[in-house]
Amino acid sequence: MNEEAQITEGTPETGTQEESVPKKEEQEEKAEKRPAVRVRIRRGGAAGDPEERFDAFQVETGPRMTVLDALVAVQSAQEPTLSFRYSCRVGMCGTCALKVNGRPAWACRTRLEGLGDEITLEPLTNFPVLSDLAVDMSPFFEKMKRARGWLEPTGAAEKAPALIAPNSRERKRIEPHIECITCGICYASCSIVGHDSDYLGPAALNRAYTLVNDSRDALGPERLLEVCTEDGAWRCHSQYNCTESCPKGISPTGAIKGLKRRAVSGGVRRFAASIFRGRAPGA
Amino acid sequence: MTSVKDPVTNKPPVWKISAWRSMYPGMWSWVLQRLSALALIVLFPIHVMNPYIDSVRITMLLLVVWHAMHGIKVILTDFGFPDRHQRKLLWVLCVVGVAAFFWLAFMHKEYWRFMA
Ligand code: SF4
Ligand code: FES
Numbered sequence: 001m002n003e004e005a006q007i008t009e010g011t012p013e014t015g016t017q018e019e020s021v022p023k024k025e026e027q028e029e030k031a032e033k034r035p036a037v038r039v040r041i042r043r044g045g046a047a048g049d050p051e052e053r054f055d056a057f058q059v060e061t062g063p064r065m066t067v068l069d070a071l072v073a074v075q076s077a078q079e080p081t082l083s084f085r086y087s088c089r090v091g092m093c094g095t096c097a098l099k100v101n102g103r104p105a106w107a108c109r110t111r112l113e114g115l116g117d118e119i120t121l122e123p124l125t126n127f128p129v130l131s132d133l134a135v136d137m138s139p140f141f142e143k144m145k146r147a148r149g150w151l152e153p154t155g156a157a158e159k160a161p162a163l164i165a166p167n168s169r170e171r172k173r174i175e176p177h178i179e180c181i182t183c184g185i186c187y188a189s190c191s192i193v194g195h196d197s198d199y200l201g202p203a204a205l206n207r208a209y210t211l212v213n214d215s216r217d218a219l220g221p222e223r224l225l226e227v228c229t230e231d232g233a234w235r236c237h238s239q240y241n242c243t244e245s246c247p248k249g250i251s252p253t254g255a256i257k258g259l260k261r262r263a264v265s266g267g268v269r270r271f272a273a274s275i276f277r278g279r280a281p282g283a
Numbered sequence: 284m285t286s287v288k289d290p291v292t293n294k295p296p297v298w299k300i301s302a303w304r305s306m307y308p309g310m311w312s313w314v315l316q317r318l319s320a321l322a323l324i325v326l327f328p329i330h331v332m333n334p335y336i337d338s339v340r341i342t343m344l345l346l347v348v349w350h351a352m353h354g355i356k357v358i359l360t361d362f363g364f365p366d367r368h369q370r371k372l373l374w375v376l377c378v379v380g381v382a383a384f385f386w387l388a389f390m391h392k393e394y395w396r397f398m399a
Contacts, residue, residue, distance in 0.1 A: 016371045045293065102295075102305030120301075129293050191310065194294045240309030240369055253364035261363070 052268035083131035094183030124188035147204035154218040186242030202242035202252030209255035228263040315352040330337035
């Protein structure tokens with residue numbers, strides 16, 4: 001039995017707020033183009049409700065309507081028990097991530113336009129499902145902790161504030177990786193996380209990369225060694241799924257490659273130094 | 284079988300077409316590079332035993348070029364090629380790979396008995 005076979009139709013719903021006075025031709029165009037979409041939502045799959053199924057709802061669309069708007073419309077008018085998570089609605093908190101037509105995305109920043117007449121919404125891959133579209137993010141944050149994703153201050157800042165010039169090499173290295181809002185999209189898109197549940201994953205390694213490059217951080221090489229392990233940076237296979245899917249345009253793959261480069265160049269330097277001093281490498 | 288998904292980690296099963304449809308180009312590059320490696324492992328002993336099977340040789344040439352192009356992509360990005368251009372790099376290398384394949388095949392057409 002295919003779980004997709006069990007589809008229950010929700011009642012058609014007119015829950016969209018139109019703009020106050022839309023232009024006439026605009027309105028006509030809209031009415032022709034996208035009157036309603038069919039939203040298929042994966043339900044169940046959690047311990048309390050193990051039966052996985054897809055429920056389908058008709059949702060009337062409006063201009064600039066997002067996937068999150070559609071979910072709110074379904075929940076308020078058709079299916080009050082539908083579970084999903086959101087907070088800011090403007091792409092700042094990272095709590096609304098789910099899978100839209102098979103690819104992870106933020107519900108609040110994904111417009112219905114261009115998604116087709118039938119939209120499939122599923123909970124994020126690689127996370128345990130709590131209920132419907134809401135997943136348990138704890139494995140993701142556990143790994144953030146394992147990668148020690150926080151600054152360990154050197155203590156120098158107590159004397160004087162650290163100055164990192166905007167055009168310094170350090171700042172330029174960190175800059176493209178700093179805007180992560182821990183939405184878990186990269187983690188959900190990573191096939192290596194799916195394969196190795198101990199793998200730190202793109203976001204934690206991306207965070208580690210920013211800290212390894214940060215002169216205010218006291219852990220330095222220790223941090224590098226902790227994340228460049230079999231279940232850390234070396235596990236990455238350069239598939240670029242995280243880079244392709246990150247809504248913030250971050251490249252965790254690039255960060256992981258940066259960690260690998262640092263680890264290798266540090267090792268080569270130590271090796272060269274040990275030869276220079278006439279000692280066995282690693283001694 | 285009521286459910287095809289792992290209830291704990293919620294992984295999409297690879298045997299479902301929907302899982303493949305949503306794959307990104309970089310993932311395709313990786314998958315196809317692995318598959319070309321597996322195919323080469325099978326073809327290589329055949330080629331060693333009889334180096335004059337044209338179909339095997341031309342397939343191997345195609346696979347070797349394909350495998351090499353994606354290897355070059357990983358090497359370049361490992362050594363700092365900017366990640367924001369990785370997709371473009373992939374397409375460029377695909378074009379270079381196809382061109383290299385035809386160039387290698389036609390430059391040595393005296394070796395191909397089927398073209399004689
Ligand atoms: S790196 Fe991007 S996709 Fe991953 S958690 Fe951060 S913002 Fe989300
Ligand atoms: S609701 Fe905050 S990012 Fe979507």
